[in-house]
Amino acid sequence: MSVNLLSFDHVAFGYSQARPIFSDLNYQLRRGTLSVILGPNGIGKTTLLYMALGWLQPSAGQVLLENRPLQVYSRAELGRRVSLVPQTERQPYSYTVLEYVLFGRAPHLALFGAPGENDELAARQALARAGIPELAGAYVDQLSGGEGQLVLIARALAQEPRVLLLDEPSAHLDLGNKFRLMQTLSDLRRDGTTILMTTHDPEIALAVSDETVLVDGSGSVTVGTPTDLLTADKLSQLYHLPVGALEIRSSHPGVTLRRF
Amino acid sequence: MNEDASLLKARPDRARKKWVWAVLVAALVLLLALSVFLGRYPQVGFLRLSQLRENLLAQLLVVNVRLPRLLTALLLGMVLAASGTVFQMIFANPLVEPGFLGVSQGAAFGAALAIVFFSASAALVQGMAALFAFAGLGFSYLLARRIRVGSWLLRLVLAGIAVSALFSAGLGIVKYLADPLRQLPEITFWMLGGLASITWTKFLAILPACFLGLTVIFAFRWRLNLLALDETTAFSLGAAPRRERLVMMIAAVLATSAIISVAGMVGWIGLIIPHIARRLVGSDTRRNLPAAILLGGAFGVICDDLARMLMAGEIPLGILTSLLGAAIFILLMARGLGKEVRS
Numbered sequence: 001m002s003v004n005l006l007s008f009d010h011v012a013f014g015y016s017q018a019r020p021i022f023s024d025l026n027y028q029l030r031r032g033t034l035s036v037i038l039g040p041n042g043i044g045k046t047t048l049l050y051m052a053l054g055w056l057q058p059s060a061g062q063v064l065l066e067n068r069p070l071q072v073y074s075r076a077e078l079g080r081r082v083s084l085v086p087q088t089e090r091q092p093y094s095y096t097v098l099e100y101v102l103f104g105r106a107p108h109l110a111l112f113g114a115p116g117e118n119d120e121l122a123a124r125q126a127l128a129r130a131g132i133p134e135l136a137g138a139y140v141d142q143l144s145g146g147e148g149q150l151v152l153i154a155r156a157l158a159q160e161p162r163v164l165l166l167d168e169p170s171a172h173l174d175l176g177n178k179f180r181l182m183q184t185l186s187d188l189r190r191d192g193t194t195i196l197m198t199t200h201d202p203e204i205a206l207a208v209s210d211e212t213v214l215v216d217g218s219g220s221v222t223v224g225t226p227t228d229l230l231t232a233d234k235l236s237q238l239y240h241l242p243v244g245a246l247e248i249r250s251s252h253p254g255v256t257l258r259r260f
Numbered sequence: 261m262n263e264d265a266s267l268l269k270a271r272p273d274r275a276r277k278k279w280v281w282a283v284l285v286a287a288l289v290l291l292l293a294l295s296v297f298l299g300r301y302p303q304v305g306f307l308r309l310s311q312l313r314e315n316l317l318a319q320l321l322v323v324n325v326r327l328p329r330l331l332t333a334l335l336l337g338m339v340l341a342a343s344g345t346v347f348q349m350i351f352a353n354p355l356v357e358p359g360f361l362g363v364s365q366g367a368a369f370g371a372a373l374a375i376v377f378f379s380a381s382a383a384l385v386q387g388m389a390a391l392f393a394f395a396g397l398g399f400s401y402l403l404a405r406r407i408r409v410g411s412w413l414l415r416l417v418l419a420g421i422a423v424s425a426l427f428s429a430g431l432g433i434v435k436y437l438a439d440p441l442r443q444l445p446e447i448t449f450w451m452l453g454g455l456a457s458i459t460w461t462k463f464l465a466i467l468p469a470c471f472l473g474l475t476v477i478f479a480f481r482w483r484l485n486l487l488a489l490d491e492t493t494a495f496s497l498g499a500a501p502r503r504e505r506l507v508m509m510i511a512a513v514l515a516t517s518a519i520i521s522v523a524g525m526v527g528w529i530g531l532i533i534p535h536i537a538r539r540l541v542g543s544d545t546r547r548n549l550p551a552a553i554l555l556g557g558a559f560g561v562i563c564d565d566l567a568r569m570l571m572a573g574e575i576p577l578g579i580l581t582s583l584l585g586a587a588i589f590i591l592l593m594a595r596g597l598g599k600e601v602r603s
Binding site: 050053054055075076078079080082083084086089090092093094095096099103104106107109111112113114115156159165 | 480481488489492495496497498499500542543546
């Protein structure tokens, strides 16, 4: 079994030819790690995530999952291997949490299939892993922001993916929910789930990541351990901030960040 | 193992909801049985069993007139409710009905065109209505692919509005050119909708398209849930959202255009019935689609019963479905339409 679960191999991508986002992106996501893609807003973090999902296709180079290009997987095959926790999600109708998490079983079912008892068991296990087994009967449109985010994680876990992608999972969370989320993510990593997530929040990267991927607009990425990369110098360069301002912004009064 | 067993505990509401299905099916069967005997011959009200045994005309009436009409009313309600559910899911919008995207206006334009320019043979009116209903969807789809702003769904809605407006303008021109004494009333009457002219031949002609559409929608009913989600989310769940939405739209419009072609414009069923079904059994389309089909069938039959019973002359079906549909809609709004819909 290869160490690299997901590889970006000389990948180029841009929404327009005049403004390429990536020109020669090389990056390997190792099995069992929690990696955080860090960078300012609008720099291409979500683009990178969407390429890992297969939703966006590179204009050059390729994205490999377990050494095979993403395009060779069928939709269902890919759905069983890669799952996405979106930043926000439109929920037009009022489902119960269990019904919603059961959607994650779709790639395990036939086109005209519907989830059965085994799928329900998998969904309830996913809810337990996300730390919210008690919410199964609640309605998704009546949850708090933090609970809603955990439900989306549970749905992604119900897919039983090899790699879990999360897009800015902490964006709309208050401090308490942010900590709960980080706890859940580090528990998942300890269970052996490979996680790739985006954030614009260096605290998250420092607190949970094994590896940090800096997207700085140069057309590629810089990869390293959080302690190596998340220095005041590098961060102030990345966010175009004076070092002092950064230090003030990155600490909450009365809260000590710890590494999970 | 113990933990697994406790995880699998049946949800308490599951058993409670079983009676809903029993009641729905029983009510529909009873309604159908009663409707066969209901009419204005030999007397206003119910036909007696003795009359059915002895009166040859009554027998012929039931077999050749009431039965095909009743079955078409049933099919009409089922198809419009199922298609309405499909459209409300695909567009993640509870206020959408199967006629939008140029389908209804296309059908009306096609029927009017046949009435005015092609001698108005019944078969031709039906064929043209079905053809242009489908053309409405096709144009909307192709136009949406050309539009360069907004999300895919927004583009489809915009294209649907534009195509509907074009057909509506075309209909205006055809009406203006129509013979005001002969053709114009016919166009108007067609647009009000009705099942007075249904025969076994017409019923059997639309049955395959309706059956095919309903079967595809029914088989796909759980997966329909995924299509109401954001496109990237549906994609990440292993679906091919655009392709699957297109297949579902074609199935829904195939059945809808077949029904419109013989029944004319019958509104509101596709909008209101999916709401009631969601209220009754929840948002999961695995349950509310079959509920909508049963409820829609019952609503179609009730409206048609009223259409042929209330007055000596027929009341156009479309007027009744609008009247009842709008009344129910107002009632639902007053009692909190938003209950099953996220605000």
